[in-house]
Amino acid sequence: MKAAGKNIVVTGGGNGVGRELVLQLLEQGATVFAADINLSALNETLRISGNNKKLFIYAVDISDKEAVNAFAEKVIEQHKKVDGIINNAGIIQPFICLNELEMDRIERVMNINYYGTLYMVKAFLPYLLKRPEAHIVNVSSMGGFLPVPGQSVYGASKAAVKLLSEGLSSELADTNVKVSVVIPGGIATDIKKNSDIAYSVSTESSKSNMVLTPKKAAELIIKAMEKKKLRSYIGKDCMTMNLLYKLNSTFAMKMIIKVMSANKH
Template sequence: MRVLNKNIVVTGGGNGVGRELVLNLLSRGATVIAVDINQAGLQETFRISGDNERLLTRIVDITDKKAVSYFAEDIILKLGNIDGVINNAGIIQPFIQLKDLKLEQIDKVMSVNFYGTLYMTKAFLNHLLTRPEGHIVNIASMGGFLPVPGQSSYGSSKAAVKLMTEGLYSELLDTNVHVTLVFPGAMATDIKKNSKLTDKGVTEEEKNSKMLLKPDTAAELIIKGMEKNKYRFCIGKDAKAMNFLYSMNPGFATRFIKRVMGTKEH
């Protein structure tokens, strides 16, 4: 779906890839509704956009299904229609094993990553089916198809996003609504800080690392994939490589990522 002159909702629009998705969509002529729980982040996105009149910001807790439903009804009433939803918002867990992870931490990760995506999708789906063309983009993760030690609950939440999105794609094949599933690899974003795992943001070294996908590059690839109506794709060299390796030999890939992650500090 071409985004020019379309009304598109982006979750997690107050920082990182979400902010870059908002800015990229604006540059392509879309009207964007940036959703986040962080008011300061949304204000900063609006400032960076140059106070763009085609950018609307809304504070929404995507884990609250009533709040999500109200937001959807309200924004559709205000704008007349919504053409696309990009479910980007997400958090990670502490890098610890499942045996040491608290149930409350697991609940939080699942609520944001899976149920937040599900609530937003459900809130707009029937409306999108009335549009001449609609699009849902769900951001999963490399951790959604490959087990990453210390991120079992995060991976489970993204695997749930994966299968839900694949099922939705199948259900909507004969409709006017496109579905896209994206698997990013490691990215230079403040996800640890935004997940309240640290007070530190992404370092300059991480920002300049050739191994980490930059948020603006990720956003560009996601929007290009959306405009080409791609079903599912990986972004980032690590995601592409591990997707291939895991499809060829899951056991070897699992042991390999275990060795690699075991040498990293988190």
């Protein structure tokens, strides 16, 4: 689905990849409804857009089912139609093993990453089915197919997003609504900060050519929508590890353990 002339919802639109998605969709002629829990971050996105009159911002906690339903109803009431949603918002867990991870942290990760995506799909799908052409894009993660030590719950949430998307695509095969799941590797964003996790960023890792910039990640996510691709692996690290995992999962798991052990988080 091309963005031009379409009404598209983007979650996590206050920063990082979400902000880049908003700006690039606007450039391509879409009307964008940006949702984020952080209203000040959304206002900054609006400012950066030049107060674009085709950008509408909404403070929404996507882990709150009733808030998401109210958001969908408000968008439809105000703008009459939605042609696409991009479920980009997400957080990671602290880099600790499951045995040490508190249940409130586990629930927060699952509520935002998985249930937030599910709530958005459930709230907007009835309206998308009424459109002559519509698209759902869900952002998963390399951690959703490759086990990462210290990120088991995050990985489980993103694996759930991947399978939800694939199952939904099959269910909607005979409709006007297409589904894409985008599976990125590392992206140079503030996801650790936004997840309330203490962190340090090494200059080398943030400048690595294996890591996507938010701008490039957003570009590839939009391309997946345009090409109606069900599954898109983006980033050199993700594509490399996907190939290795398919060839020899044990070797790939040992490699990621070695990489994680060599880096401070």
